[in-house]
Amino acid sequence: AAVNARPDLLPGFTLRWVFGSSEDRHGVCSEMAAPLAAVDLRLAHHPVAFLGPGCVYTAAPVARFTSHWRLPLVTAGAEAHGFDDKQERFRLTTRAGPSHRKLGELGVQLHRWFNWTQRALLVYWDEKMDDRPYFFAAEGLYIQLPTLRNLTVLDIAFHDDGNFSFIIQEIKQKGRSECRPGGDTGRGLGVRGGRGGL
Known part of the structure; x- marks a missing residue:
């Protein structure tokens, strides 16, 4: 009106x-x-x-x-x-x-600011039954981070079968870790990560 x-x-x-x-x-x-x-x-x-x-x-x-x-x-x-x-x-x-591209650009700026030049591994939970907010947030980072030199961006799929040893070893061997899955997966990774020396 x-x-x-x-x-x-x-x-x-x-x-x-x-x-x-x-x-x-x-x-x-x-x-x-x-x-x-x-x-x-x-x-x-x-x-x-x-x-x-x-x-x-x-x-x-x-x-x-x-x-x-x-x-x-x-x-x-x-x-x-x-x-x-x-x-x-x-x-x-x-x-x-907001856009997830901007989140990816923030990730690039953080890598530049702190001079993170080795590797990044991002772990997230993807239900595939909701609107997949973690998938789309990770996508912004996954697309933008390769614009940095000397940075390898990996995606490693794993299934929630309770055996997190493989993914913990990947995190330990390949760089800094940031893990934010929820529920039993988050607890399982946290326990295994502690035992694995992360």
């Missing part, structure tokens, strides 16, 4: 909000519901811009549609490194929140 009261802000336009849901029947962000809602909104209301959705997995398909429709999308859910692609898929997507 305040924007519409000032004709100098959007001359020739009237701002009107139309809402759709990007959630499934359980109230969880849905990569299936979000693009369907976007298509429904596009066909029924012909918007000139989209705000949201706010989750990574829902923002990506909606952003692909809005780029195809040549409509801007403003979202807080575009923190993943892939949203940096402004040439094609996400050229009209604007982040209203």
Whole structure:
């Protein structure tokens, strides 16, 4: 209402909000519901811009549609490194929140500041059933850290079978360690790390 009261802000336009849901029947962000809602909104209301959705997995398909429709999308859910692609898929997507690329750039700056020149190993927990926040945060670091000279970035997959000796030896042999998994995995790695001399 305040924007519409000032004709100098959007001359020739009237701002009107139309809402759709990007959630499934359980109230969880849905990569299936979000693009369907976007298509429904596009066909029924012909918007000139989209705000949201706010989750990574829902923002990506909606952003692909809005780029195809040549409509801007403003979202807080575009923190993943892939949203940096402004040439094609996400050229009209604007982040209203943080990006994991910036986290990766911070990692690069920390390595430069402290002159960390050997190796980095990052361990994280990836559920693959949620919106994978650790995966996307690690992706920003994984993409940006190789821009440093004399730094090897490794990814070593391991399964939660309770035997953490291999991963502890990798950490011990290959560099500084930063381990932040939660639950039983975190406790298991912590105990094994202590026994392994970390």
